[in-house]
Amino acid sequence: xxxxxxxxxxxxxxxxxxxxxxxxxxxxxxxxxxxxxxxxxxxxxxxxxxxxxxxxxxxxxxxxxxxxxxxxxxxxxxxxxxxxxxxxxxxxxxxxxxxxxxxxxxxxxxxxxxxxxxxxxxxxxxxxxxxxxxxxxxxxxxxxxxxxxxxxxxxxxxxxxxxxxxxxxxxxxxxxxxxxxxxxxxxxxxxxxxxxxxxxxxxxxxxxxxxxxxxxxxxxxxxxxxxxxxxxxxxxxxxxxxxxxxxxxxxxxxxxxxxxxxxxxxxxxxxxxxxxxxxx
Amino acid sequence: xxxxxxxxxxxxxxxxxxxxxxxxxxxxxxxxxxxxxxxxxxxxxxxxxxxxxxxxxxxxxxxxxxxxxxxxxxxxxxxxxxxxxxxxxxxxxxxxxxxxxxxxxxxxxxxxxxxxxxxxxxxxxxxxxxxxxxxxxxxxxxxxxxxxxxxxxxxxxxxxxxxxxxxxxxxxxxxxxxxxxxxxxxxxxxxxxxxxxxxxxxxxxxxxxxxxxxxxxxxxxxxxxxxxxxxxxxxxxxxxxxxxxxxxxxxxxxxxxxxxxxxxxxxxxxxxxxxxxxxxxxxxxxxxxx
Numbered sequence: 287x288x289x290x291x292x293x294x295x296x297x298x299x300x301x302x303x304x305x306x307x308x309x310x311x312x313x314x315x316x317x318x319x320x321x322x323x324x325x326x327x328x329x330x331x332x333x334x335x336x337x338x339x340x341x342x343x344x345x346x347x348x349x350x351x352x353x354x355x356x357x358x359x360x361x362x363x364x365x366x367x368x369x370x371x372x373x374x375x376x377x378x379x380x381x382x383x384x385x386x387x388x389x390x391x392x393x394x395x396x397x398x399x400x401x402x403x404x405x406x407x408x409x410x411x412x413x414x415x416x417x418x419x420x421x422x423x424x425x426x427x428x429x430x431x432x433x434x435x436x437x438x439x440x441x442x443x444x445x446x447x448x449x450x451x452x453x454x455x456x457x458x459x460x461x462x463x464x465x466x467x468x469x470x471x472x473x474x475x476x477x478x479x480x481x482x483x484x485x486x487x488x489x490x491x492x493x494x495x496x497x498x499x500x501x502x503x504x505x506x507x508x509x510x511x512x513x514x515x516x517x518x519x520x521x522x523x524x525x526x527x528x529x530x531x532x533x534x535x536x537x538x539x540x541x542x543x544x545x546x547x548x549x550x551x552x553x554x555x556x557x558x559x560x561x562x563x564x565x566x
Numbered sequence: 567x568x569x570x571x572x573x574x575x576x577x578x579x580x581x582x583x584x585x586x587x588x589x590x591x592x593x594x595x596x597x598x599x600x601x602x603x604x605x606x607x608x609x610x611x612x613x614x615x616x617x618x619x620x621x622x623x624x625x626x627x628x629x630x631x632x633x634x635x636x637x638x639x640x641x642x643x644x645x646x647x648x649x650x651x652x653x654x655x656x657x658x659x660x661x662x663x664x665x666x667x668x669x670x671x672x673x674x675x676x677x678x679x680x681x682x683x684x685x686x687x688x689x690x691x692x693x694x695x696x697x698x699x700x701x702x703x704x705x706x707x708x709x710x711x712x713x714x715x716x717x718x719x720x721x722x723x724x725x726x727x728x729x730x731x732x733x734x735x736x737x738x739x740x741x742x743x744x745x746x747x748x749x750x751x752x753x754x755x756x757x758x759x760x761x762x763x764x765x766x767x768x769x770x771x772x773x774x775x776x777x778x779x780x781x782x783x784x785x786x787x788x789x790x791x792x793x794x795x796x797x798x799x800x801x802x803x804x805x806x807x808x809x810x811x812x813x814x815x816x817x818x819x820x821x822x823x824x825x826x827x828x829x830x831x832x833x834x835x836x837x838x839x840x841x842x843x844x845x846x847x848x849x850x851x852x853x854x855x856x
Contacts, residue, residue: 302656303663309653310670316685316730317673319696323688331688335699378579385576389569392577400580403588405839407791409812410832411588413819414595436583444580469569498678500794501812505820515680519798522684530688537684544676552669 324534347531360517368496383447599830605823618830631814639789650736683798743777
């Protein structure tokens with residue numbers, strides 16, 4: 287009886303693993319296919335039946351991407367915009383989250399109001415911002431996207447930081463203040479270094495959200511400040527036909543930050559996603 | 567100066583940014599939505615009252631986009647929720663390799679929707695795509711389904727990409743909820759002779775209520791904003807069968823530059839999102855989401 291139950295449990299366990307591995311394959315296959323396509327010769331991705339394993343591997347599309355398609359400025363723009371937005375968001379969100387967590391500034395209404403900003407459909411802000419940026423000459427400037435991405439990154443980071451500050455034992459900070467620190471000093475020199483891992487994750491999420499964004503990027507930028515997502519949207523709509531290898535290469539490079547985040551910060555991701563969602 | 571008073575200064579920068587980048591533009595847009603404003607004409611907006619809103623409600627293309635938004639959102643939500651829940655339960659039942667498998671399953675969540683769409687353009691290709699090739703091998707005859715070009719299935723092909731990307735999101739949130747349920751609860755229920763189904767119904771489900779609500783709410787809000795996948799995969803086609811409300815609004819306001827009309831449409835969408843969210847929060851009696 288016990289023996290039979292053990293065997294049954296063992297079989298269910300095996301079945302669990304098999305189903306999970308099946309889903310892992312589904313999750314990974316599109317990404318693997320994307321990487322393969324970027325490394326295939328064109329005649330191998332225009333093949334029916336498809337070539338499952340590229341042979342030979344070629345970096346030709348990446349070369350073309352960086353020469354003919356001039357991809358470097360797009361990556362540079364994405365880096366500048368995502369990084370500057372991240373710094374801006376952290377600078378304004380850290381004091382705000384601290385004040386809300388410690389002193390309940392504005393009460394529950396204020397913190398909830400900040401969170402509700404996340405419900406806003408981006409298109410509702412994109413139309414007026416386009417007109418306003420047009421008036422003050424911010425169209426196709428990096429600043430337009432650096433400012434616009436605060437719309438979804440501020441609510442996200444403020445809420446994530448509030449939860450970090452709430453969990454922080456207030457006694458440690460009070461001890462520092464008894465030892466002669468001012469409150470600001472204790473915040474900068476004692477509290478922030480201790481919650482640093484959390485700050486890093488909030489910052490990385492910010493970075494990825496900005497990096498992935500499409501609608502604002504195609505609306506506010508065209509050449510000077512255009513980002514990576516704009517690049518492969520435009521490769522796909524190229525009048526000279528679809529450059530699958532190059533577009534795949536651009537997409538592969540565009541997913542690298544996300545990969546880093548997923549694999550190195552797995553345990554923080556649940557909290558981050560629950561607060562932020564992913565798509566704008 | 568009291569400390570609390572000083573703390574108020576700390577929130578000023580955030581407040582200024584939110585007021586400047588979100589609230590002011592929204593008020594400005596509300597004003598624009600009450601005008602006739604066609605950008606290429608080069609004339610100032612003319613006040614027309616609620617005419618743009620009336621136009622929208624009489625516009626069959628608006629109703630079409632609204633219908634398509636829900637036609638995509640509802641099946642996507644169901645598939646994401648049930649597959650995500652099942653995966654969370656499966657993961658919760660194993661110990662070895664749980665983190666590794668969870669990491670692999672989560673890869674799609676963080677990548678740019680536009681990049682995911684790019685990957686699926688390759689997979690869905692009728693001639694050279696691996697999906698049709700795979701189906702051909704399975705059915706032993708050539709399969710040439712035009713996943714994105716056929717009006718009857720294009721909306722489904724698009725929503726499958728969202729399911730691929732966002733199912734792990736639901737899985738992660740529910741898994742976090744599941745792993746916070748103490749093992750002793752299950753043990754004592756088992757000793758009392760409860761079946762697996764009873765345990766699921768009377769212990770797991772009630773304790774998972776909050777994560778379930780949070781996960782569904784976030785997905786509903788995001789699915790109503792559906793845009794990136796449409797832009798990269800179909801551009802609303804074929805024959806407007808994948809034109810979601812955000813996509814329709816984007817084209818009206820920012821491609822054809824009927825700015826007043828676009829602004830009005832975006833406010834209708836805003837009301838739909840706020841309305842559905844408050845209704846959902848009321849029904850589930852949930853005041854705080856975090």
